[in-house]
Amino acid sequence: MQNPAIRLKAAGLKFQSVGPIxxxxxxxxxxxxxxxxxAGKSLTLKMIADLVPHEGDCLVDGVSAMSISGPAWRRQVRYVSSEPGWWAPTVxxxxxxxAAQGDNLQRLFLDPSLLDAAPDRLSTGxxxxxxxLRAIEDRPKVLLLDEPTSALDPVSAKALEALVKERMAQGCVVVLTSHDPEQVERLADSVMTLARPT
Incomplete structure (x- = not known):
């Protein structure tokens, strides 16, 4: 039986030469x-999100990814790439x-008019x-953030981190990859280090 304090658990995750994790x-x-x-940092996040075939299993609040559909799993376990995909004609x-994004747009220094723009008209940042913001709109239980501020200036990065901390204060689990050691120090409670596969 899973400890109720443990929201996310992964056991034996393995894909190609990465893992078991x-x-x-x-x-x-x-x-x-x-x-x-x-070393497989992004791949680890994708395995947790069930976006690539893999061995092992993940559980959120004791419920196994194998017991529900992929889309249902990803509604509660959200992978956010450093350069996500876009499918609708406007942001x-x-x-x-x-229309409900106004406050968060302001907090992240984003002009509301960008919502009416095509995604390719926006800068990478x-x-x-x-x-x-798209990822947190429906309040998933787990956020998998893959270099979430790699294209941001320090002020914008810290503004995004503030929203991450708010989600954590509400019980959200965050798994993060970042090349910024100061960001890791600000956000992470623990660090798991992967070795490069041999």
């Missing part, structure tokens, strides 16, 4: 995944309620921030 993260905590390039079309 075991981890546990309590509600409201952040785990940073570190390691050299090629606002990616939100259930774009603007797309990163919009993708983060």
């Amino acid at each position: 075991d981890l546990e993260v309590a509600a409201g905590r952040c785990l940073a995944v570190s390691g050299p390039s090629g 606002g079309g990616h939100f259930a309620d774009a 603007e797309r990163q921030r919009m993708a983060f």
Whole structure:
């Protein structure tokens, strides 16, 4: 039986030469995944999100990813790439309620008019921030943040981190990859270091 304080648990995750990986993260905590390039940091997040075929299993609040559909799993376990995909003709079309984003847009220094723009008209940093807001709109239980501020200036990065901390205060689990050691220090409660596969 899973400890009720443990919101996310992964056991035996393995894909190609990455893994097996075991981890546990309590509600409201952040785990940073570190390691050299090629160690499988992004792949680890994708395995947790069930976006690639893999061995092992993940559980959220004791419920196994294998017991529910992929889309249902990803509604509660959200992977956020450093350069996410876009499918609607406008940025606002990616939100259930774009009009409700006003406060968060302001906090991330984003002009509301960007919601009416095509995604490719935004800068990389603007797309990163919009993708983060898209990811947290329906309040998933787990956020998998893959270099979430790689294209942001320090002020914008810290503004996004403030929203991450708010989600954690509400019980969200965060698993983070970041090349910024100061960001890891600000956000992470623990660090898991991966070795480059041999």
